[in-house]
Amino acid sequence: LVRAAQHGDRDAIETLLRQHYDNIYRLCRRIAGNDADAADASQEALLSIVRGLPRFDGRSNVGTWIYRVTTNACLDELRRRKRRPVTGLPVAETTAETSPTADAIVPDRIAIDEAMTHLPPEFRVAVVLRDLCDLDYAEIAEVLQLPPGTVRSRIARGRAALARQLGGNRSPSHGRPRGEP
Amino acid sequence: MSTPLPPSAPDDELVNAYLDDELPDTDRRRLEADPGLMARAAELAAVRDAIRSDVDNPGAAQREAAIAAALEAAPAPAPTPLPRRHWPRVIAIAGAAAAVALAVTLVAVTSRHTRQSTSAITVATSGSKAASASEAPLSSLAGSGPSTTAPAVGSAAVAAPNAGPASTPASAAGGTPAAGASINARDQLAALALALADNGSAPIKVCPEPRPGARYRGSFTWRGTPAQLFALLDAKTGRPVLAIAVASSDCHVFASTTVG
Numbered sequence: 001l002v003r004a005a006q007h008g009d010r011d012a013i014e015t016l017l018r019q020h021y022d023n024i025y026r027l028c029r030r031i032a033g034n035d036a037d038a039a040d041a042s043q044e045a046l047l048s049i050v051r052g053l054p055r056f057d058g059r060s061n062v063g064t065w066i067y068r069v070t071t072n073a074c075l076d077e078l079r080r081r082k083r084r085p086v087t088g089l090p091v092a093e094t095t096a097e098t099s100p101t102a103d104a105i106v107p108d109r110i111a112i113d114e115a116m117t118h119l120p121p122e123f124r125v126a127v128v129l130r131d132l133c134d135l136d137y138a139e140i141a142e143v144l145q146l147p148p149g150t151v152r153s154r155i156a157r158g159r160a161a162l163a164r165q166l167g168g169n170r171s172p173s174h175g176r177p178r179g180e181p
Numbered sequence: 182m183s184t185p186l187p188p189s190a191p192d193d194e195l196v197n198a199y200l201d202d203e204l205p206d207t208d209r210r211r212l213e214a215d216p217g218l219m220a221r222a223a224e225l226a227a228v229r230d231a232i233r234s235d236v237d238n239p240g241a242a243q244r245e246a247a248i249a250a251a252l253e254a255a256p257a258p259a260p261t262p263l264p265r266r267h268w269p270r271v272i273a274i275a276g277a278a279a280a281v282a283l284a285v286t287l288v289a290v291t292s293r294h295t296r297q298s299t300s301a302i303t304v305a306t307s308g309s310k311a312a313s314a315s316e317a318p319l320s321s322l323a324g325s326g327p328s329t330t331a332p333a334v335g336s337a338a339v340a341a342p343n344a345g346p347a348s349t350p351a352s353a354a355g356g357t358p359a360a361g362a363s364i365n366a367r368d369q370l371a372a373l374a375l376a377l378a379d380n381g382s383a384p385i386k387v388c389p390e391p392r393p394g395a396r397y398r399g400s401f402t403w404r405g406t407p408a409q410l411f412a413l414l415d416a417k418t419g420r421p422v423l424a425i426a427v428a429s430s431d432c433h434v435f436a437s438t439t440v441g
Contacts, residue, residue, distance in 0.1 A: 013255050017248045025239045030232065039243060046251035054256065112231050123186060130201060131232040137203050155201070156194040157186045162228045 002062050006053050013053070017046055020063070023133065024070045030128040031074040033117045037081055045073035060142055067133060068143045071125055078121055115165035123158035130155050196222045200229060 004012035024045050029038035048069045056065055116124055129140045137155075141148040198204040199212050199222055212218045239247075 008256055010252060010255065014248060014252055017251055018244075021244055021248060022238050025244075026236045029236050039239070039247075042239070043247050043250060046247055047254050050251045050255045108231070116232075120186060127232060131229045132236065137201065152194055152198060152203070153189070156189040156197040159197060159225050159228050160189045160193055161186050162232070163224055166228060166231065 002053075002056070002058070006056060008054075013050060016062075017049070020049075020066050021046070024066065027067065027070050027128060027133055028074050028077075030116065030132050031071070031121070031124055032077055032081075033113050037077055041074045041077035042070070044077065045070040048073055061139075064135075064139055064142055067129065067135065068145075071129070071143060075121055075125070111166060115162050118165055119158055119161055123154050123161065126151055126154035127158040127162070190221070192218055193221070193225075196225060200226055 001012050001016060005016050021042070025038060025042045028041040028045065029035065032038045032041050045066075049066055052069060056062065060068075116128075119127070125144065126140060129135045129143060130137075135143065137148050137151050140146075140151045140155075144151065146154075195204070195208060195212060196218055199209060199218075204212070212222070
């Protein structure tokens, strides 16, 4: 599939993009912190993937390469966002008329987005690649082109900062618990 | 972009590695025996689970629009290469048929060679004495570009080309020739001279016994494209041809001349 896509086969490119689009968007959503920037970043990521495919040398897994391209697109989007005014929705407007389920979920989502926004991007990316994309430390090191020890440190410090941020704002029982290793 | 964060608490890296299943068994057992570290692990696990949850997938319309826009930006498809599986059979048939044709050529040319003293392009010769004699006119052709002087028939495998128009089409002046493009006699000679010349890489091997199907030149640059020179069989006429092929992504013959 990848080889065909590299040779410009439209069907192969489309299949590849469809396979990875949801993960790309979710990664962008967590790093960018809002839907609008996530949409922009994921669109840029798709364009970068399509344009960069002929140069993909196959030394890494294509999924890892896509995460690397996506991460760079997200970081570029964050840099662009710094140069333009932020137009976020006020919390009260978002939660004014919502169902009971939404009442429970929306504040937590906002709290997570808020906490993520306060996390410096280099820590945010490492944490999101681990917790959302489920990459191991070696894969994250490959995506970010960093030593594994740096990845380990950034994840630890990033999670600790998020724990401090979320400590007073969010019910710790909300997250879907997963089995410990 | 780097913004300092406070250093993590002691053992935080250990606890995170435990959560991420990146901890050796010995450290894992030590950590699990420590209630304080396990409490910290539970706290950080809640953070991890919060990040994992609560991310909606994009809507279908957004997904379709994004993919469509990306496809519009996709580069044009590369030319379809010839199926690789055909090549070994083509070359084998070409080799066998060319062997016969070249043997006939060898006999005919050798007998004529006794009457003719000129020779220009020789790939294979029947002896070392003939080989050294054949190299002199080659060096005079090397790097000279298209020549209007058609050399006489060589002594063995590669004879003077007899195909193609008298002049080069303007569209064939440079770049990568199109598939199936014909080549005129003058340019064919120029390509042969280039292929046969010792232009810094290994010179063409002088074969005591012509072996059709073999490559006569591993690589050289023809019209800006890495190329190879070898004998094949023309599928339509059944006659051996001297082929110049590029072999970058596939074996793509773009010029050939009938031999003999």
